Every structure is written in C-alpha cells, then in structure tokens.
Amino acid sequence: MSLRIVVCVKYVPDATGDRKFADDLTVDREDVDGLLSELDEYAVEQALQIAEEADDAEVTVLTVGPEDARDALRKALSMGADKAVHVDDESIHGSDVMATSLVLAKAIEKTGYDLVIAGMASTDGTMGVLPAILAERLGVPQVTLLSEVKVEDGKVTGRRDGDTASEQLEAFLPAVVSVTDQSGEARYPSFKGIMAAKKKPVEELELDDLDIDEDEVGLEGSWTAVDSADERPARTAGTIVKDEGEGGKQLAEYLASQKFI
Numbered sequence: 001m002s003l004r005i006v007v008c009v010k011y012v013p014d015a016t017g018d019r020k021f022a023d024d025l026t027v028d029r030e031d032v033d034g035l036l037s038e039l040d041e042y043a044v045e046q047a048l049q050i051a052e053e054a055d056d057a058e059v060t061v062l063t064v065g066p067e068d069a070r071d072a073l074r075k076a077l078s079m080g081a082d083k084a085v086h087v088d089d090e091s092i093h094g095s096d097v098m099a100t101s102l103v104l105a106k107a108i109e110k111t112g113y114d115l116v117i118a119g120m121a122s123t124d125g126t127m128g129v130l131p132a133i134l135a136e137r138l139g140v141p142q143v144t145l146l147s148e149v150k151v152e153d154g155k156v157t158g159r160r161d162g163d164t165a166s167e168q169l170e171a172f173l174p175a176v177v178s179v180t181d182q183s184g185e186a187r188y189p190s191f192k193g194i195m196a197a198k199k200k201p202v203e204e205l206e207l208d209d210l211d212i213d214e215d216e217v218g219l220e221g222s223w224t225a226v227d228s229a230d231e232r233p234a235r236t237a238g239t240i241v242k243d244e245g246e247g248g249k250q251l252a253e254y255l256a257s258q259k260f261i
C-alpha cells in the first residue's frame with residue numbers, strides 16, 4: 001500500500017521586506033511579499049527522500065493561509081511533491097496556533113496520511129509547537145526536532161541532537177515528525193520541476209469542507225490575543241569612539257553610561 005506523506009508548509013512574510021501589523025493587530029499578510037518558510041523546505045526535502053526510498057509513496061503538501069499561500073505550495077510542488085491542499089477561508093484570519101492546528105488536523109484527516117512532516121518552526125511565528133499540538137489532535141505519536149529521519153517496516157525512526165546527547169527515536173506509523181535545518185540541504189526546483197508543478201493538482205478547501213464552525217477559528221476561536229503592538233523605534237546613529245590614546249577609557253565610560261558594565 002502506498003505510503004501517504006503530508007508535509008505542512010507555511011507561507012510567511014518575506015523577512016527581507018517591510019513587515020507590519022494590520023489594524024486588528026494581526027500580522028499583515030495581504031500587503032507584503034511572502035514565500036515558503038525556509039525551514040519548511042527541509043521538511044519537503046525529507047518527505048521527497050523518504051518517498052524515493054519507498055516502493056510506492058505519495059507526497060501531499062498542505063498549507064493554511066491566504067490566497068497568495070499558493071506560491072508556497074507551487075514551490076514545494078516544483079521541488080517534487082505530488083499534490084497540494086490549500087485551506088483558505090476568510091474566517092481563519094487571526095487564528096492562533098490552537099485554531100491553526102485544528103484546521104491542519106482536520107485537513108490532514110480528510111487527505112489521509114501515514115506520516116506528517118513539519119518544519120522545526122515557522123520563520124515568522126517561530127513557536128515550534130505546532131507539530132506537537134497536531135500530534136495530540138490527531139491522537140498519534142510525535143517525534144520532533146529530528147536531524148535524520150527514515151521510514152522502515154511501518155515505523156519512523158530518527159535522530160534528535162541535543163546539547164549533551166543525541167537520541168535515537170522511533171514511533172509506529174501513523175505519526176507526526178518535525179525536522180531541523182540540520183536534516184539535509186533542500187533541493188532547488190529544476191526547470192522540469194517548475195514546469196511539471198503547473199499541472200499538479202491543488203485542492204482548495206474551506207471550513208465547511210472540514211466540518212469546522214466559524215467560531216472555532218479566527219480571533220474569536222483563538223486562545224490567545226495580541227493586546228498591543230508598537231513598532232520598534234528607528235535605529236539611531238551609533239557613537240564613534242576615536243582612539244587617540246584614550247580610546248579604551250572612552251569606551252569603558254560609554255559602556256558604563258549605558259549600564260552595560
């Protein structure tokens with residue numbers, strides 16, 4: 001039977017561009033350029049390598065995000081994923097990690113899966129908790145933060161590198177794993193891959209398709225809320241200390257005046 005792999009990929013605001021909050025204190029995702037979260041490229045790469053090793057496998061990439069999030073799916077498809085699922089619904093706007101994980105879990109159940117692969121964290125929210133919450137919602141084991149991952153004999157195995165030890169972990173499928181940026185360079189899409197991606201299926205889903213009520217998601221359905229957000233003040237010009245014999249003293253005085261020492 002085919003190994004069904006679902007990869008969660010997030011469309012995030014481009015960190016090199018201007019990022020801002022919208023009036024409702026949510027991150028402005030409409031008026032800024034976005035892209036596939038770089039850390040999720042590692043998840044796509046691991047899914048493709050596992051699929052290449054398996055006799056028969058299918059890789060589905062899944063995102064919850066606005067219309068433009070399709071770009072993230074296209075990139076993953078051009079890397080080699082087989083198909084994509086895009087959950088886009090006005091009511092999802094403002095969803096926190098609890099609501100987002102609910103939508104992802106329902107979409108994963110609807111798609112069907114043996115293995116879910118996520119990144120170690122998104123490059124915008126950077127909570128790094130979504131894979132664990134997802135596993136809990138799906139009622140399956142989680143093996144997170146893997147630097148190496150393999151699927152064999154109905155089990156997923158992997159290595160998690162900590163500060164003091166490396167652990168070898170395993171779980172029976174179905175399971176959720178997340179992979180780190182040490183798991184292996186993500187491939188670049190080839191020209192052939194980019195052309196092929198244009199013909200690959202992208203399924204569009206709304207809340208109704210997933211049996212989720214509007215009040216379970218969005219700002220209303222979220223467990224957390226942003227009370228206020230202030231823009232960081234612009235950087236001021238630095239202080240230049242010119243060493244004319246007294247440089248060290250001046251430096252120490254400056255650091256003391258700023259209460260660094």
Ligand SMILES: Cc1cc2nc3c(=O)[nH]c(=O)nc-3n(C[C@H](O)[C@H](O)[C@H](O)COP(=O)(O)OP(=O)(O)OC[C@H]3O[C@@H](n4cnc5c(N)ncnc54)[C@H](O)[C@@H]3O)c2cc1C
Nearest residue numbers: 008026064094096097118119121122125126127128129130
């Ligand atoms: C349109 C939109 C509006 C949002 N508004 C808010 C808001 O107002 N307030 C708020 O708190 N949160 C909001 N979120 C949710 C938030 O951005 C995160 O998606 C969610 O809280 C998960 O947190 P994280 O990104 O830190 O996840 P992490 O735990 O850091 O992510 C780990 C991994 O989970 C997967 N993942 C995470 N998010 C997604 C996703 N959307 N689709 C597919 N895979 C994913 C990726 O594989 C990622 O590498 C919004 C999201 C979207 C798409």
